[in-house]
Each structure stands twice: as structure tokens, then as C-alpha cells.
Amino acid sequence: xxxxxxRGRLSERRAAATSTGAGSDAKPSEVFHFVSVNPSSxxxxxxxxxxxRSHASKYIWRQHRASRTDGNNPxxxxxxxxxxxxxxxxxxxxxYGAAKETPxxxxxDGTEGEEPVLTLAPPDEYNVxxxxxxxxxxxxxxxxxxxxxxxxxxxxxxxxxxxLAQSSMESAAVIYADERNTMPGPFNQLMAxxxxxxxxxxxxxxxxxxxxxxxxxxxxxxxxxxxGAGNKKWTQEDVAQSWLPRSMSHPALFTAFLxxxxxxxxxxQRLESAVIAPxxxxxxxxxxxxxxxxxxxxxxxxxxxxxxxxxxxxxxVLCMAFNKTDYSKWTSDIDPAPKAPLRNLQWxxxxxxxxxxxxxxxxxxxxxxxxxxxxxxxxxxxxxTLSVSSIMLSTKYLAxxxxxxxxxxxxxxxxxxxxxPNLSSxxxxxxxxxxNPSLNIQPSPAPYRPxxxxxxxxxxxxxxxxxxxxxxxxxxxxxxxxxLATVLRQIQNYSTVxxxxxxxxxxxxxLAVIADRRNWVxxxxxxxxxxxxxxxxxxxxxxxxxxxxxxxxxNYKIYEPLRLTALIYSMLVIYPLPPAKRPFPRLCxxxxxxxxxxxxxxxxxxxxxxxxxxxxxAAEMLLWVTMLxxxxxxxxxxxxxxxxxxxDVMRFVGVRSWEQLKAVMITVMWMDxxxxxxxxxxxxxxxxxxxxxxxxxxxxxxxxxGIPLAERDWLI
Numbered sequence: 001x002x003x004x005x006x007r008g009r010l011s012e013r014r015a016a017a018t019s020t021g022a023g024s025d026a027k028p029s030e031v032f033h034f035v036s037v038n039p040s041s042x043x044x045x046x047x048x049x050x051x052x053r054s055h056a057s058k059y060i061w062r063q064h065r066a067s068r069t070d071g072n073n074p075x076x077x078x079x080x081x082x083x084x085x086x087x088x089x090x091x092x093x094x095x096y097g098a099a100k101e102t103p104x105x106x107x108x109d110g111t112e113g114e115e116p117v118l119t120l121a122p123p124d125e126y127n128v129x130x131x132x133x134x135x136x137x138x139x140x141x142x143x144x145x146x147x148x149x150x151x152x153x154x155x156x157x158x159x160x161x162x163x164l165a166q167s168s169m170e171s172a173a174v175i176y177a178d179e180r181n182t183m184p185g186p187f188n189q190l191m192a193x194x195x196x197x198x199x200x201x202x203x204x205x206x207x208x209x210x211x212x213x214x215x216x217x218x219x220x221x222x223x224x225x226x227x228g229a230g231n232k233k234w235t236q237e238d239v240a241q242s243w244l245p246r247s248m249s250h251p252a253l254f255t256a257f258l259x260x261x262x263x264x265x266x267x268x269q270r271l272e273s274a275v276i277a278p279x280x281x282x283x284x285x286x287x288x289x290x291x292x293x294x295x296x297x298x299x300x301x302x303x304x305x306x307x308x309x310x311x312x313x314x315x316x317v318l319c320m321a322f323n324k325t326d327y328s329k330w331t332s333d334i335d336p337a338p339k340a341p342l343r344n345l346q347w348x349x350x351x352x353x354x355x356x357x358x359x360x361x362x363x364x365x366x367x368x369x370x371x372x373x374x375x376x377x378x379x380x381x382x383x384x385t386l387s388v389s390s391i392m393l394s395t396k397y398l399a400x401x402x403x404x405x406x407x408x409x410x411x412x413x414x415x416x417x418x419x420x421p422n423l424s425s426x427x428x429x430x431x432x433x434x435x436n437p438s439l440n441i442q443p444s445p446a447p448y449r450p451x452x453x454x455x456x457x458x459x460x461x462x463x464x465x466x467x468x469x470x471x472x473x474x475x476x477x478x479x480x481x482x483x484l485a486t487v488l489r490q491i492q493n494y495s496t497v498x499x500x501x502x503x504x505x506x507x508x509x510x511l512a513v514i515a516d517r518r519n520w521v522x523x524x525x526x527x528x529x530x531x532x533x534x535x536x537x538x539x540x541x542x543x544x545x546x547x548x549x550x551x552x553x554x555n556y557k558i559y560e561p562l563r564l565t566a567l568i569y570s571m572l573v574i575y576p577l578p579p580a581k582r583p584f585p586r587l588c589x590x591x592x593x594x595x596x597x598x599x600x601x602x603x604x605x606x607x608x609x610x611x612x613x614x615x616x617x618a619a620e621m622l623l624w625v626t627m628l629x630x631x632x633x634x635x636x637x638x639x640x641x642x643x644x645x646x647x648d649v650m651r652f653v654g655v656r657s658w659e660q661l662k663a664v665m666i667t668v669m670w671m672d673x674x675x676x677x678x679x680x681x682x683x684x685x686x687x688x689x690x691x692x693x694x695x696x697x698x699x700x701x702x703x704x705x706g707i708p709l710a711e712r713d714w715l716i
Contacts, residue, residue, distance in 0.1 A: 204289050205258065213261040213286075218244065221264050224347050225388075227512040228408035229381040234512070242380045246312050252297035256316035259290035263323035267353050271578070276330040287325065294320060309371040311379035314386075317367060321360035322351060322389055330580060340576040340674045341502035346515050351392055352577040361393070365402060374406050384408055391519055394526045395575055398567070398583055398590075405523040408516045415490070417517045421506065423496050474667060478618040479555040484563060487528060490521045491566060492669045495573055499671055522575045525567065531560040531594070557614035558621065560594035565625045568632045573671045588633045592641060595625070605651035619653050624668040627661070630686075631678040647686045658683050 039045040205213075222243065223236040247254040266283055270276050298316060301307045330353075343349055368374065374383040387406035394401045409418050475485040494517060500506050501514070529537075534556065564587060571582050599613050603622075615622045626649045630642040655661045661683060662670070670679075 204293065205286065209286060210258065213258045213265070216265055217257050217261040221261055221347070224344075226381040226385055227346065227515050229384050231408070231410050233408075233510060234381070239381060243315075246315075246379065250301075250310075250312040250316075252294055252301055253312045253316045255290050255294040255297060256319040259287060259294055260319035260323045262286045262290060263325050263354055264347070264350055266325055268347075268350050270327060270330065271349055271353055276327055278327060279325065291320065309367050311377055311382055314364065314367050314371065314377070315379065315382055317360055317364045318386065318389065321357050321364050322354060322392075324355040324357045326355040338673050338677065340573050340671070341498050342511075342514060342518075343576040345511060345518065346388060348392070348575065349578055351389075352396070352581050356393065356396075368403065374403060388519055391522050391526065391575075395522065395571070395577065396581060396583065398586060399526075401523055401526055405520060407520060408512055412516045412520050415520065417513055417520070419509070419513050420517055421497055421500075421509070423493060474620060478558070478621050479553075480562060480618075480621075481534075481554045481556065481559055484528060484559055487521075487524050488562070488566060488669070490524060491570065491574060494518060494521050495669050495671055498573075499673075502673070518574060522570060525570055525574075528563055530563070531556065534559065555614060555618070557598045558618060561591060561598055561600075561625050562621060564591040564594055565628050568628045569669060572628075572631075573674050576674075584632045585636050588629065588636050588638050588642070591625075591629050591632075592638050595629070595645065600626075600645055600649075603652055604648055620664050620667050623649055623653050623655070623661075623664050627665060627679060627682060630682045631675070634678075643682075643686055646682065650686060 036044065036048065039048055218240050219236065222239040223234075226234055226239045228234045229242075243257075247257055262283070266279065266287075294316060298313065301310070301313060307313065368386065371377065374386060377383045377386075383406045387403055390401045390403035391405075393399075405413060407413050407417075411418060473485075473489075475488050478485075480488075497506065497509070497517075498514065501509050568584070568587055568591075571577055571584075598615070600622075602613060603615065626642065626646040630639075630646045633639045633642040650661070653664070655664065658680060662676070662679065665675070665679065
């Protein structure tokens with residue numbers, strides 16, 4: 001048997017395929033690349049991807065060059081062909097229009113042919129199926145398109161055309177700045193300017209695509225994202241006047257806006273659709289072209305040290321960092337539960353559904369640090385947008401915010417948001433005509449009665465959002481640390497106000513006020529220290545102070561379960577991320593460990609030592625924690641464990657019906673329209689059993705007051 005022929009390396013096979021027959025239709029210098037459909041190694045798979053994407057990039061470039069040649073050839077025919085969808089998406093360079101050849105002043109004076117210094121990481125590979133590889137163009141291959149050399153060795157004319165387009169952009173910016181322009185107002189000037197932006201800006205996208213994306217950004221994206229800045233509410237015209245002129249003079253920011261608008265629009269369409277469709281070829285190409293052009297322009301700007309940390313650069317990198325699309329793990333939202341009110345405020349659902357580009361996030365934080373912090377930014381609305389983005393990033397990763405809270409209204413940083421109703425009653429039992437967001441509503445607290453009688457479901461007493469307490473405050477009775485109790489009151493207050501607003505009882509409460517308050521509440525919650533950080537602070541103290549956390553005046557053993565449960569409630573009601581993006585599996589693991597440390601497994605229905613464990617006097621909080629934990633643990637490995645613990649706690653507390661259970665939940669915090677369906681599912685699954693058998697046992701004493709938990713008057 002003859003020896004098996006050795007397979008040549010990929011480079012050798014490429015070289016062998018360069019020659020063609022004399023009668024072949026291919027060009028003399030044409031190179032055919034062959035790839036294996038079943039690569040034997042990761043290296044070969046990577047080589048295959050590079051070959052496919054390089055071929056696609058060159059194919060698109062040849063189309064551009066052919067379209068320019070046909071447009072300049074008078075003998076090409078008088079009949080005009082109907083443009084295809086791809087031609088509408090990718091515009092030929094000649095569509096930029098003729099302009100005087102003047103250098104673009106905002107770009108660095110690099111020598112021709114010089115390779116730019118890559119100061120930003122290239123974009124990550126897009127998640128596409130193998131069958132779509134040939135239809136996908138990777139930005140790594142598009143990036144050096146300005147230095148493309150054709151088969152005859154001639155340098156492409158793309159760079160000169162780009163200079164013409166850049167000079168045209170400069171002319172447009174001068175026209176906009178001219179006060180003698182006959183257009184009636186700045187906003188109308190901007191609208192007219194983006195009428196045909198492809199004739200001005202150096203982008204490979206067609207005019208229809210550029211106009212579609214910029215109009216979407218101006219009329220939909222920006223007004224919903226930037227609700228205010230500089231201590232005042234913003235309108236659609238305010239944000240357009242602030243951001244659009246900057247993009248007119250900075251190509252990197254303009255293409256970054258296109259990239260952000262493309263990702264936002266695609267994600268919004270899928271969130272509003274019943275079926276999660278994969279990206280089309282045009283959508284992929286749209287984002288890849290914009291991303292590649294933005295990185296190319298940013299690299300040019302970063303050659304100049306004075307332009308490294310400009311506001312425009314930071315805003316462009318922000319668009320790149322938070323608009324990465326990846327629908328490979330998306331599933332159709334078949335959850336029948338009602339959605340949270342104002343869930344898409346400041347596009348939380350859309351940006352929560354988008355993926356993050358970790359490299360650009362790191363670069364963004366480095367640029368902000370180089371600039372000197374958010375206080376040093378001058379572009380209106382930029383600091384507020386960065387602060388919101390930081391809160392969303394921290395919520396996804398369960399981490400502390402990397403940037404300080406920068407509110408729309410300056411008083412929000414101290415919890416005194418203007419025109420925010422200051423409710424001290426969770427159920428707000430007062431006439432509708434009394435509710436006025438311009439006033440501070442502070443009903444008198446209910447008189448303190450021992451034995452928990454103040455916790456009546458018909459009139460539950462809470463404290464104001466400023467952190468003051470009342471004798472009947474459930475958080476004060478639970479003896480939890482002050483910082484945690486204050487944040488829980490803030491969450492309770494926000495939940496109440498949003499619930500009233502969703503019912504139409506607060507019609508004059510503006511969205512900018514609600515958004516500022518929500519961001520502040522979420523920032524305060526994320527900034528709470530974990531129990532491990534508190535232990536380090538408490539145990540590293542002077543000799544005269546206690547050396548153990550158990551010797552502290554507050555009940556620290558239930559601190560961590562309450563903090564983590566507050567995060568679960570926030571992701572359901574306060575800061576509702578899309579279900580697929582909620583970090584519930586990780587949260588449930590952390591909460592389970594915290595509950596085990598808080599002796600949850602020692603609580604049983606026949607517990608005769610209920611006065612001696614750490615949950616004594618906090619039975620309502622214990623039931624709230626286990627209930628929300630079980631709701632979040634759906635379809636996770638720890639679901640069965642949570643169901644067992646929830647069943648034990650319900651029997652321990654003495655809950656006999658869904659109405660009783662819900663009354664306890666409202667005592668702490670609960671939004672009916674969001675939580676009722678999940679709570680009812682838990683109640684049916686737990687199945688607390690035959691209460692006649694339990695009643696035959698001895699009564700359990702709750703907080704040492706002599707009243708059995710099952711007979712408390714807050715259980716209807």
C-alpha cells in the first residue's frame with residue numbers, strides 16, 4: 001500500500017492555488033483560497049475565518065471600485081439599473097459629492113501610507129453561524145481599507161475621496177455656524193443638514209441608511225436617553241442642539257452615533273417582536289461598517305495627544321462600549337407575568353438587552369480618568385449619560401458603580417429630588433386631590449402600639465424617604481444597620497410612587513424626575529457594602545471597641561440576606577432588566593449562602609426556640625426574603641432548596657392563605673402588578689399543607705410578646 005500523501009500547510013496550499021490555466025477566465029494575479037469544512041484544529045478554524053472574511057472584504061471593495069468606474073465611464077450605457085439592497089446600504093465613494101480639496105482640520109497630519117497606531121482594541125468577533133460566514137464582513141478586514149492596493153499596484157482613490165468628503169463636512173459646519181443663514185432656527189438647520197448626510201460625511205453606508213439611523217437617533221434614541229442635564233429637564237430639541245453639532249465636526253463621533261443607532265434599533269425591534277430573528281446580512285454589514293469606520297477615525301484622533309480625551313472621543317467610545325449586539329442566546333419572552341411600570345425608562349430594556357464590549361469599557365474608564373472625572377466634562381448631557389451607563393453596568397455584574405452618581409437635578413444627589421412626592425404611607429390612604437408632586441406629603445405616623453399591631457395591612461406605616469424612622473417602622477424593629485434600613489426605605493418609597501404614577505394618580509410627575517430618583521435609589525443600593533466588607537471595618541478597630549460583629553448593637557446576621565433580596569426586588573420593580581439579562585442564578589447562589597449563614601436551616605415549623613435565633617423580631621422580613629428568593633430561583637439548580645425553606649418559613653410564621661401571605665409582603669414592599677403572579681406560583685408550589693395538623697401542635701411565639709404569629713392582627 002503506497003504511503004499516504006502528507007497534507008501541505010495552509011500557506012503552501014494557498015501558493016499552489018495561485019496559478020491558473022491559460023484558458024481560465026480568472027485574472028492572472030487571482031488567488032483561489034480553499035478552506036476545509038471540517039477543520040481539525042482551532043488554528044485551522046481561525047485561518048478559515050480569516051480567509052473567508054478577507055475574501056468578503058475584497059469582494060465589497062471591488063464592487064465599490066467597479067461602481068466608481070461605471071459612474072465615470074460615459075460609454076457605460078444610458079439606462080440606469082435599479083439599485084439592489086446592498087447598493088442602498090453601502091454607498092459608492094462618488095456619492096460623497098464634489099468638494100473643494102481642503103484638508104480636514106480635526107484630523108492628524110499623518111504621512112500618506114503611514115500605518116495608524118492602534119490605540120483601541122479591535123471589535124470582538126460577531127457571533128454568526130458557519131453558514132453565514134461568507135456573508136459576514138469582519139471589521140478587522142475593513143480597517144485598513146484606506147490603504148488598499150489593487151492588482152496593478154496602484155493605490156486606491158479612497159483616501160482622496162475621503163479628504164474631499166471631510167472638506168465638505170468642514171464646509172457644512174461653517175454653514176451651520178454662519179448666523180446669516182436664512183433658515184429659521186438652529187433645530188431646523190440641523191434637520192435640513194441631516195437630510196442627505198451621505199453627501200457630507202465620509203461613510204461607506206448609503207445615504208438612505210445614514211439618514212435612517214441619524215433620524216432615529218435624533219427623534220427617538222437621544223430624547224428617550226437624555227431626559228435632562230444641568231439641573232433642568234431637556235426636550236428633543238435640547239439634546240439635538242447639544243450633540244448633533246459636535247458630530248458635524250468630528251467624523252468619529254458621527255460614525256459612532258450611526259453604530260449606536262443601528263444596535264439600538266435592531267435590539268428594540270427584537271424586544272417588541274414575538275420571535276427573536278437572527279441578524280440579517282444587511283444588519284450585520286451596517287454595524288460592522290460603522291464600527292470599523294469609528295475605530296479608524298478614533299485611532300487617527302488619538303495620534304494627537306491633545307485630542308485623546310476630548311468629550312467627543314469619550315462619547316464615541318461610550319457608543320462603542322454599550323451597543324454590541326449578540327442575539328445568539330436570546331429566547332422569546334413567553335413569561336405571562338405583567339411587566340414593571342416604566343421598565344423602558346431611559347431605554348433600560350434596550351440597553352439591558354445589548355451586550356457590552358469589555359475592551360471598549362476599559363478604554364472608556366481610562367479616558368474618563370485621564371480627563372479628570374465626570375466633573376471635568378463640558379459637553380452637556382455627557383456626564384449624566386455616563387453615570388446612568390455605569391449604574392446599568394454595575395447592575396448587570398452585581399458590582400459597585402465605577403463612576404460617581406451625576407444627577408440631572410443637583411439636589412437628587414442628597415435624596416431631595418425636586419417635585420418628588422414625599423410619601424410616608426406605603427398605601428397612601430389619602431384623597432387623590434391632595435396628591436400634588438409639588439408638595440411634600442407627610443401624613444402623621446400611626447401611633448405606636450406594641451405587639452406589632454401597627455403593621456396592619458389596611459394602614460401600613462413607613463418612614464419618609466429621607467431616612468427618618470417612626471416607632472412602628474418595620475426596618476427599625478428588625479434592628480438592621482442604619483445604612484441598609486435607609487436604602488430599603490428609599491426603595492419602598494420609590495415603589496409606592498411609581499405604583500401611584502402607573503395608576504394615573506400622579507399625572508404631573510415628570511419622567512425626568514422619576515428617572516433621576518430611580519438612578520439615585522439604584523446607585524445607593526449598589527453602593528451598599530457586603531457583609532465581608534463590614535466585617536473588615538468592624539473587626540479592625542481600636543482596643544476599646546468590640547472586636548466581633550456579633551457584639552455590635554445591630555443584627556448583622558440578617559444584613560446580607562436583606563441586601564441581596566433588595567437587589568432581586570430592584571431587578572423586578574425598580575431597575576427591571578430584561579429577563580434574559582438578570583443575574584438571578586448568581587444572586588440566588590449568593591443569597592443561599594447568606595441564608596445558611598443566618599441559620600435558615602435551623603428554622604422549622606415546630607421550632608420552640610424562636611426567640612433565640614437571629615430572625616427573632618424580623619419574621620416579616622424573613623418571609624419576604626424567602627418568598628422573593630424562591631421567585632428568583634425559578635429554573636435554577638437551587639429552586640428545590642428555596643421551595644423547602646419557603647415552606648418551613650410559612651409554617652413557622654403561620655401563613656394560612658394567599659391573602660395573609662400578600663399582606664405580609666405589602667408590609668415590607670411589594671408591587672401587585674409585577675409580583676402577584678410570581679408570588680401566587682410560589683404559593684401554589686410550596687403547598688403549606690394541612691393546617692389542622694399544625695394547629696394541634698403548640699403555638700409558636702414570635703417576638704417574645706406572648707402573641708402567636710398565626711394570630712397577629714396583620715394577618716387577615
